[in-house]
Amino acid sequence: MIKHHPTPALLLAFTQxxxxxxxxxxxxxxxxxxxxxxxxVLALQETSAQYLDDDIEVDEWEDDEMISTITDNDYELHPKQSSPLRVNxxxxxxxxxxxxxxxxxxxxxxLGKLSRARVDLNEGEVHTNLLHIEKGGAIPRHTHKGFELTLILAGEFKDEVDTYVPGDFIWLNDANTHSPSTETGCLCLTIANNSMHFVQGISQVLNPVGKLIY
Structure with missing residues (x-):
């Protein structure tokens, strides 16, 4: 069961x-x-559409297509159908x-039981990756110099706080430390604007390569 979600503010920004x-x-x-x-998100879209409908006279619209542009968000909720993209x-x-x-x-x-592929979005310091952790794998206890978003796509992992399943949306920053591990293996989408920083034991010698993972 999904327990971790985007904040209402983030959903509103997404809708807008x-x-x-x-x-x-x-x-x-x-x-x-x-x-x-x-x-x-649908409720937020309907509220935005109602707000516009209240403030703008209908005869100001040239046609219904303009209204549908505001109220129908194909990319966000109903992406265009295509052949499923699979990764091995x-x-x-x-x-x-x-x-x-x-x-x-x-x-x-x-890198050991970890594998990552960059997602090509060209957003400067913000790096987006697919991160795969093999069965029995773990990432040593670490924090981040910026923010870290992890979305579980398949499998599960756990840390000191919880166990996470597909769909869980975990937002952390430099105030958080954790050491994720997985018994079954997992695939995640990760977004970070700075490297991870290992904080415990001998793993700290790996800090120079933290940017290779994120």
């Missing part, structure tokens, strides 16, 4: 088209899993969310 490409994709992918948040990593095959169907991916970089 105020998010960058990476966060828009992450929220869209979460909506594919989460009926509760889909209903919230370490003998596992995963079907990606519709929100990721038309993005470019780099080759996979493999």
């Amino acid at each position: 088209g105020q998010l960058g490409a990476s966060l828009s994709i992450a929220v869209s992918a979460h909506l594919e899993h989460c009926e509760c948040c889909r209903h919230q 990593i370490r003998e596992h095959e995963y079907t990606l969310p519709k929100a990721l169907q038309s993005v470019g991916l780099s080759n996979w970089l493999k």
